[in-house]
Amino acid sequence: MGGWNGTVEHLHIAPRSFLPMREMERIALVAGRGITGDRYSTGDGFYSDRPEEGRQVTLFEAETLEALLRDHRITLAPAEHRRNITVRGVPLNHLVGRRFRVGPVLLEGTRLSTPCRHIEQITGQEIFTVLLHRSGLHARILEGGEVTPGAAVTPE
Amino acid sequence: MAKAIHRVSVVLRSVETLPGDIRLLELADRDDWPLPPFTAGAHVDLHLPSGRIRQYSLCGDPAENTRYRIAVAREAAGRGGSAEVHAALRPGQELLLSLPRNNFPLVPSGRVVMVAGGIGLTPFLSMLPDLTRTGRDFVLHVCAKAPERHGFTAALGGLAPGRLALHFSRDGTRLDLAALVAGLGPEDHLYVCGPAGMMAEARRLGAGLGARLHLELFGAGEATGHTAYEVELARSGAVIPVAAGETMLEALRGAGLDIPSSCEAGVCLECRTRYLAGTPEHRDLAMPAADRHAWLTPCVSGCAGGRIVLDLPNPDAPAAG
Numbered sequence: 001m002g003g004w005n006g007t008v009e010h011l012h013i014a015p016r017s018f019l020p021m022r023e024m025e026r027i028a029l030v031a032g033r034g035i036t037g038d039r040y041s042t043g044d045g046f047y048s049d050r051p052e053e054g055r056q057v058t059l060f061e062a063e064t065l066e067a068l069l070r071d072h073r074i075t076l077a078p079a080e081h082r083r084n085i086t087v088r089g090v091p092l093n094h095l096v097g098r099r100f101r102v103g104p105v106l107l108e109g110t111r112l113s114t115p116c117r118h119i120e121q122i123t124g125q126e127i128f129t130v131l132l133h134r135s136g137l138h139a140r141i142l143e144g145g146e147v148t149p150g151a152a153v154t155p156e
Numbered sequence: 157m158a159k160a161i162h163r164v165s166v167v168l169r170s171v172e173t174l175p176g177d178i179r180l181l182e183l184a185d186r187d188d189w190p191l192p193p194f195t196a197g198a199h200v201d202l203h204l205p206s207g208r209i210r211q212y213s214l215c216g217d218p219a220e221n222t223r224y225r226i227a228v229a230r231e232a233a234g235r236g237g238s239a240e241v242h243a244a245l246r247p248g249q250e251l252l253l254s255l256p257r258n259n260f261p262l263v264p265s266g267r268v269v270m271v272a273g274g275i276g277l278t279p280f281l282s283m284l285p286d287l288t289r290t291g292r293d294f295v296l297h298v299c300a301k302a303p304e305r306h307g308f309t310a311a312l313g314g315l316a317p318g319r320l321a322l323h324f325s326r327d328g329t330r331l332d333l334a335a336l337v338a339g340l341g342p343e344d345h346l347y348v349c350g351p352a353g354m355m356a357e358a359r360r361l362g363a364g365l366g367a368r369l370h371l372e373l374f375g376a377g378e379a380t381g382h383t384a385y386e387v388e389l390a391r392s393g394a395v396i397p398v399a400a401g402e403t404m405l406e407a408l409r410g411a412g413l414d415i416p417s418s419c420e421a422g423v424c425l426e427c428r429t430r431y432l433a434g435t436p437e438h439r440d441l442a443m444p445a446a447d448r449h450a451w452l453t454p455c456v457s458g459c460a461g462g463r464i465v466l467d468l469p470n471p472d473a474p475a476a477g
Contacts, residue, residue, distance in 0.1 A: 018164045018255060020190045020221075048161055050416060116419045121255055122192060128421055 006089035006153035054110025103151030163252035174307035194256035201254035229275035273350020422456035434464030
């Protein structure tokens with residue numbers, strides 16, 4: 001599948017559930033495992049008691065944040081959606097079962113992320129319903145490497 | 157017991173003893189990562205090692221993002237939570253908290269008149285930095301039995317003259333709440349946190365203030381309006397009470413059942429469970445109507461009667477406990 005080219009806008013990790021996400025200048029993705037320092041690579045995530053190979057890294061569309069503001073007057077910052085990689089120009093909902101590159105890293109989309117009350121509890125905003133079907137993508141890491149903001153996101 | 161990943165996990169960094177048999181606890185992330193933010197007046201549930209869960213106001217400055225502070229007065233006649241905090245908690249210990257919640261938030265405008273009784277001073281300690289930073293007009297009335305029972309002299313030392321009024325019942329300077337209410341201006345908001353007697357008096361005297369009366373109520377005062385019911389587990393015969401304001405999922409987990417869930421909002425249906433008798437209030441957003449005669453969603457579903465019977469525990473599930 002081609003026809004699109006995107007970029008990485010923001011990178012975020014948190015070491016434990018509920019803690020605020022921190023914006024990073026670079027992150028290291030480890031094949032088959034996760035992001036160094038992130039809660040889902042160490043078993044400290046809110047959902048880590050239900051292991052899932054496809055939750056090694058999560059992605060979110062910058063365009064969704066803009067749509068929330070445009071259509072619902074909800075301001076949600078990139079640090080608040082709690083996914084790791086905020087991308088622009090990437091049709092995440094089309095990438096379940098597809099392989100794509102983020103910089104040097106090869107990912108495979110495993111399933112759409114679902115919104116959860118957890119994020120609503122943390123942000124204190126009623127965003128659950130408006131995030132249905134657009135709360136990002138779960139992926140597994142086939143080839144690891146380092147990713148920085150501005151990295152290209154391309155179909156494989 | 158709650159899993160650490162389902163709560164805010166903190167380390168008790170220090171315990172300071174204050175006058176009035178008060179312990180001031182300083183809590184932080186184990187790596188000093190910023191903690192979930194809170195607003196002035198917020199509280200957390202503290203999970204004690206015994207399994208007790210107690211609510212305590214956060215009494216630090218909301219702008220300080222790597223520390224939570226809570227202050228606990230030992231109440232000999234209490235239900236045991238404060239005694240456990242005093243006797244059992246040691247620096248270095250890991251503790252679990254809920255996210256901060258705020259039922260006692262500052263309104264954005266108007267003069268703020270605060271009345272604190274005893275340890276009820278704690279939510280106001282998080283408000284003072286906010287009020288001072290934003291230049292709001294406020295006054296804090298601190299009520300205690302006697303000066304030596306008032307543990308926060310240092311915390312209140314920086315307040316400008318006219319911002320603080322101390323009332324000590326033993327010295328005959330007890331606060332006249334009726335006179336205070338009568339003297340409030342039309343834009344003034346009254347905030348009260350203190351012992352049950354003070355709260356009842358404030359509720360009575362301040363009834364005419366409407367939305368300008370703010371009472372911080374913990375414990376039994378937090379009734380949610382949902383009614384309690386029972387869940388019967390058909391396969392074991394166990395009966396599990398679901399308290400008012402509790403979800404069926406929380407009650408089942410509290411009884412040791414391992415129920416998988418994800419969204420906890422009635423969408424993903426991961427916690428979907430078969431019921432055999434009783435009338436559920438479904439409340440989910442996603443289940444096909446044809447399935448609702450047999451399945452419910454414990455994260456959001458309730459019970460229209462006194463009891464509902466579930467097809468649990470699952471035969472392949474590990475033993476409860």
